[in-house]
Amino acid sequence: MNKAGAIISGKCPRCHQGDIFKTSAFNLLAFYKMNPQCSECGLHYEREPGFFFGAMYISYAFSVAIFVAVGVALSFLGDFSLEIYLLAIIGVIALLLPFLFRYSRILFLYLFGGVDYEPAYKKKVSEVG
Numbered sequence: 001m002n003k004a005g006a007i008i009s010g011k012c013p014r015c016h017q018g019d020i021f022k023t024s025a026f027n028l029l030a031f032y033k034m035n036p037q038c039s040e041c042g043l044h045y046e047r048e049p050g051f052f053f054g055a056m057y058i059s060y061a062f063s064v065a066i067f068v069a070v071g072v073a074l075s076f077l078g079d080f081s082l083e084i085y086l087l088a089i090i091g092v093i094a095l096l097l098p099f100l101f102r103y104s105r106i107l108f109l110y111l112f113g114g115v116d117y118e119p120a121y122k123k124k125v126s127e128v129g
């Protein structure tokens with residue numbers, strides 16, 4: 001699996017095999033639950049205590065992009081009141097919340113986790129014992 005595919009499907013940045021999150025994004029009661037480490041190569045996803053606080057900046061950037069996209073789309077569709085704009089933007093962000101949460105963490109891990117793709121990592125570990 002290439003890097004883009006691994007990011008989209010939420011796989012480990014080191015081996016592109018293990019899942020970062022425990023459940024599907026559509027499981028509304030548990031979409032935020034992460035595996036502590038990769039089931040395939042053992043990489044600890046939380047690189048240091050509080051590592052994922054930084055993902056809030058990516059989540060913020062996603063929210064601003066959605067805010068602008070929904071605003072522009074509505075402005076082309078018709079002449080709506082401010083309340084309609086706000087409800088539409090809040091509604092779209094609420095609907096996409098599981099994806100915003102997960103992809104902000106996944107991207108932050110890939111960008112700032114300091115982990116390179118090593119497809120043979122598991123093999124190395126098993127050779128050592």
Ligand SMILES: [Zn+2]
Pocket residue numbers: 012013014015016017018038039040041042043
């Ligand atoms: Zn892994």
